[in-house]
Amino acid sequence: MKILRYILFPVMPFYYLITWLRNLLYDLGIKKSKSYPFPVICVGNLSVGGTGKTPMIEYLIGVLKDDFKVATLSRGYKRKTKGFQLGDDQASAEIIGDEPFQFYNKFKDEVLVAVDADRQNGIQQLQNLPNAPEVILLDDAYQHRKVKAGFNILLTTYQTPYFSDWVLPTGNLREPRRGVNRADIIVVTKCPENLSDIDKKKVLKRINSKENQDVFFSRIVYSNMLISAEKTMAVNMLRSFTLVTGIANPKPLVCFFNDKNLKFEHLNFKDHHEFSQEDINVFSTKEVIVTTEKDFARLKCYPGLKNKLFYLPITVAFDDEPRLCAIVKAMVNSYEK
Template identity: 70%
Template sequence: MKLIRKISFPVMPIYYAISSLRNKLYDLGLKKSTSYNMPVICVGNLSVGGTGKTPMIEYLITLLKADYKVATLSRGYKRKTKGFQLANEFSTAESIGDEPFQFYNKFKQAVLVAVDSDRRNGIEMLQKQNNPEVILLDDAFQHRKVKAGFNILLTTYANPYFKDVVLPSGNLREPRAGAKRANIIVVTKCPKELAENEKNKIIELISPMAHQHVFFSSIGYANEVVSLETKIKIDDLSNFTLVTGIANASPLVHFLNDKNLNFEHLNFKDHHEFSQEDIAVLNKKACIVTTEKDFMRLKQYESLKAKLFYLPITTVIDNNMEFNTLIKTFANS
């Protein structure tokens, strides 16, 4: 992979120029960007890979659902359907995508969950059919046909955007200057109890603009794993198989190792579609622990139900009162 990126280095200036020109055309109004007379909050990133968008969307749902009619709108990555889809009792991970399916399963009584690769059409359909009071856009920072009223940009502590370059040599979908569009920048997956002097160094490197706020978050792991029928304390687990199909499983692996648990790790690519051969391998395992996103894809297999568990996670935000106030102030606007 490193060799490919070195070889592709001459292509990087072309990608940089094209993505910069695209952004400039939107900034100047030469390409149309639609804004809305209702609160639309975008959660996204500059980088490819996992920055914690799903738990951030869930954090916002939990924060807002008691006071507003909330809808989430995602692309529905790798779904088998086309166009606008509103989640219902017949939805599956295949029909709406694993992450939206996760939102629906967790919050179906409280929020509307929709998918549409054309976010502008998705918003119009939600307004026409369901009239939500707040819309949360999942992974739409580069979807500039929609002008969200509030942008939350996520970047990981281990691989921050300000130390990266654009594709194909780096991981950035667009140049670093795109961060200027954010209202809030959250450094995610930080170590617990990150020192204030290190936070200050990171803020200095981010160099936020006057309108921008920087926050730090970490992953909060539950103390038990959950199946369709029962729960088990993490400390009571033994000799299990960890199955992950996410962008970066390292934080989860480190968490389980820190607990001195005995497990093997089957690590698949992000959004992996489990084949019959994969399921045959998993059928031979005594106990399987996975992520909630992977659980949404695997729970359909009857042979796995009795031994399949997921570990719930949450986003833990430093100075969360200030963060919450900024979000609710915008939602009230």
């Protein structure tokens, strides 16, 4: 794969030019963006996948849901439906996509979960509802510039920061690095647990944020308990198991289990993998399966996996969470209800 990316290096300037020109047309107002008189918060990245958007959206839900009517709006990647879909009792990964389905499973009684590839239409459909939301969280919409969010949160991982990357196809960036200028908050995600102040300063120097931008560092926090459809189990009770992942970057999860000296095999699938019946048949032969929350939502419907399938919950911890919370709430409260 790396060799192919080097071979495609001559293509990179053309991709750079196209994405740069597209953004310029929006910046100049030649291509139109629509803004809204209520809070629309966009969570996204410059790179392709794996930066921690899902836990960031869940964090924002936790911050806002007790004081505001909140909705999430995603594209619904790899779903088998088209147009606007609102999560309801019939929701599944096939109908609304795996990550929105995770939101729905966790927050269905507290927030609205919707999908629409056309974010403008999705926002309009949400506003037409009798219980219209007061705040909309846009999941993975940083490049969807037809919508001008009131607040942009850009995520970049500590291991592969945008400032050390290249645009596609040689690198992983969806657009040139200067796209960071649209961000109100920049979050460096998946940091080591004991990241030193010196290392933070090195990253801050490379980011070189503007006066109107705030930068935060975050890390993944793994639970010590595994959850299944019917029970829980302490991680340290595991003897041997099969780890099944269908996410962009499973390395931190693998490192978590390795650090605990646990014995496991890893069945690694690409992000948003559509599990086949052949996959399920293989899983059915395993004694204990541990997976991610996103993959659990898709796999739990198979009866043969019911008593052996667990997921490991994760949360995100910030270096200065009270300040982040205050900034988000202040932005939302700046709009008249």
